[in-house]
Amino acid sequence: MLKVNHLHFAYTKEKPTLQNINFEVKKGEHVAVIGESGCGKSTLLHLIFGNLDLDEGEIFWNEKKVLGPAYNLIPGLDDVKLLTQEFDLMPFTSVEENLKKHLSRMNPEENEVISQDLLKTVDLLELATTKVKYLSGGQKQRVALAQALAKKPNLVLLDEPFSHIDQYKKNQLRRELFSYLKKEKITCLFATHDVKDMLSFSDKTLVLEKGKMLDFRTPEELYLQPKSYKVASLFEEVNLISGEFLGGNSAQNYVVYPHEIELNLSNKQWEAEVKQSYFMADRYLISLQFKQQILFAYHHSKLARGKKVSLHFSVANLEDRLID
Numbered sequence: 001m002l003k004v005n006h007l008h009f010a011y012t013k014e015k016p017t018l019q020n021i022n023f024e025v026k027k028g029e030h031v032a033v034i035g036e037s038g039c040g041k042s043t044l045l046h047l048i049f050g051n052l053d054l055d056e057g058e059i060f061w062n063e064k065k066v067l068g069p070a071y072n073l074i075p076g077l078d079d080v081k082l083l084t085q086e087f088d089l090m091p092f093t094s095v096e097e098n099l100k101k102h103l104s105r106m107n108p109e110e111n112e113v114i115s116q117d118l119l120k121t122v123d124l125l126e127l128a129t130t131k132v133k134y135l136s137g138g139q140k141q142r143v144a145l146a147q148a149l150a151k152k153p154n155l156v157l158l159d160e161p162f163s164h165i166d167q168y169k170k171n172q173l174r175r176e177l178f179s180y181l182k183k184e185k186i187t188c189l190f191a192t193h194d195v196k197d198m199l200s201f202s203d204k205t206l207v208l209e210k211g212k213m214l215d216f217r218t219p220e221e222l223y224l225q226p227k228s229y230k231v232a233s234l235f236e237e238v239n240l241i242s243g244e245f246l247g248g249n250s251a252q253n254y255v256v257y258p259h260e261i262e263l264n265l266s267n268k269q270w271e272a273e274v275k276q277s278y279f280m281a282d283r284y285l286i287s288l289q290f291k292q293q294i295l296f297a298y299h300h301s302k303l304a305r306g307k308k309v310s311l312h313f314s315v316a317n318l319e320d321r322l323i324d
């Protein structure tokens with residue numbers, strides 16, 4: 001189990017980088033760390049690895065206290081691997097050799113099995129004998145991912161592991177990688193900007209904002225019962241609507257997702273005016289002027305700018321969407 005207790009850290013005295021971070025991750029769980037650029041995701045992973053010294057608080061990995069460079073000459077724990085955004089690869093040797101460098105020399109037959117399994121996971125079997133210098137950025141990132149897993153760590157810390165990987169490859173790679181980690185019961189924390197990484201592949205998600213913890217729950221809980229507008233807006237364009245229009249408390253505001261606003265072209269209960277239609281492949285995202293605010297709703301077809309529509313709000317559990 002990973003335990004992070006009351007963690008505080010600052011690079012400079014003027015500005016705290018991370019403040020009062022508390023969370024626990026059980027063996028084999030996958031946790032996404034999400035938040036805007038500069039919110040402290042990479043710093044948190046480096047602190048957990050032991051690359052930096054905490055100002056306050058403690059980190060425990062399986063009851064062992066993680067010590068920073070002030071107390072530990074060689075940072076890092078034996079069974080923990082950190083994959084940073086810079087890949088440490090040998091350009092003049094092959095993909096396979098880069099990987100085998102990280103495996104023990106004692107057991108060549110077992111190494112062969114592990115190496116093939118990992119190359120399959122990151123879809124590099126075809127490039128196994130290619131020198132790394134001939135690979136694209138995304139291919140190099142996949143070699144680095146395989147390397148990080150070579151020694152079967154118990155905890156992997158992945159800093160934006162798909163940042164160089166194109167959308168086509170990313171979907172398959174995510175499925176393969178996270179199912180490999182589950183199969184091997186490897187605990188994983190991964191920093192990401194991409195909500196799709198967190199939706200389907202995290203057991204829990206840690207949301208950071210300007211170095212503070214906004215939330216730490218399952219993606220379903222974050223989506224269905226968001227505690228703040230900020231957390232709800234991680235997922236998509238979201239609306240904050242007064243209870244006056246929803247049958248709720250008129251002094252309160254509620255989160256309403258675009259698919260929960262039906263556009264009716266005849267009934268005129270809550271009238272709004274179409275501002276713009278955005279093509280979204282299987283539907284259109286429609287921006288609307290409603291009273292003094294802009295709302296977002298989905299519709300199956302494009303609507304002309306200036307068209308008057310009426311809104312029907314259909315939120316299943318309004319109380320779950322109440323925002324303080």
Ligand SMILES: Nc1ncnc2c1ncn2[C@@H]1O[C@H](COP(=O)(O)OP(=O)(O)OP(=O)(O)O)[C@@H](O)[C@H]1O
Nearest residue numbers: 011012017035036037038039040041042043044191
């Ligand atoms: N070595 C450093 N010295 C001083 N400040 C730093 C250092 N590294 C990062 N910072 C600052 O700390 C804050 C957090 O940076 P960090 O890289 O952890 O954020 P992040 O959420 O990972 O960002 P990104 O998503 O862009 O990678 C930022 O304001 C950054 O400028």
